[in-house]
Amino acid sequence: METTQQAGQPATAERRRRELLEAADRVVLRDGPRASMNAIAAEAGITKPILYRHFGDKAGLYQALAVRHTDALLDSLRAALDAPAERRARVESTLDTYLAAIEARPQVYRFLMHPAEDSHAADRGFEVGLHSVPLLRRLGEELAKVIAERVDLGPDSEELARVWGHGIVGMMHAAGDWWLGERPCGRATLVRGLTDLLWGRLATAGNLAGGPGF
Secondary structure, eight states: OHHHHHHHHHHHHHHHHHHHHHHHHHHHHHHGGGOOHHHHHHHHTSOHHHHHHHHSSHHHHHHHHHHHHHHHHHHHHHHHHHSSSOHHHHHHHHHHHHHHHHHHOHHHHHHHHOOOSSOBTTBOOOOGGGTHHHHHHHHHHHHHHHHHHHEEOOTTHHHHHHHHHHHHHHHHHHHHHHHHHHOOSOHHHHHHHHHHHHHHHHHHOEEOTTSOOO
16 A cells, blocks of 8 residues: 555646646736746645745745746747648748747746746745746747758858847847737738748758658
């Protein structure tokens, strides 16, 4: 009996952790960058010490939420990159996938990327500005891997793939942040403009021999 209970404990803890992340998601969808540990604990029907027991501190919970949403975004971006279409169409689809994701859940995006400016001193919320750079770096490295596996960029291909990966993520983030805040044009117009900006070198680069192609 004891062995059975011990074997079930990791699964139970993982299920509870997932439930707490879902509660945190609901608060983030409602409050955006103003989400707090107090509000998340209340949403989950627990006390803050129990929340800390699962995630350690605010940074631990933020990181868990960032991984959760970044994983989902990366899956969507990979699906767009792997779609059976011409290269330009896949570039447009990948950019549109990113923009559609931040448009669909703007509060989640702001929570991950923008610090709260009006948090109360007693519960200052998440210092998300301290953690958004690693998130963007991860996206940049993941995109660099995709480029390195698919595109022949010459003798310095691996180094240049990282330059492209981080550069494209930086462009998507900066342009998407501006667009989400000001809505100066439709999403399709922004996608076309960004694709035009990228397309010159992408149009002439060959596929990497033996790779899946791009």
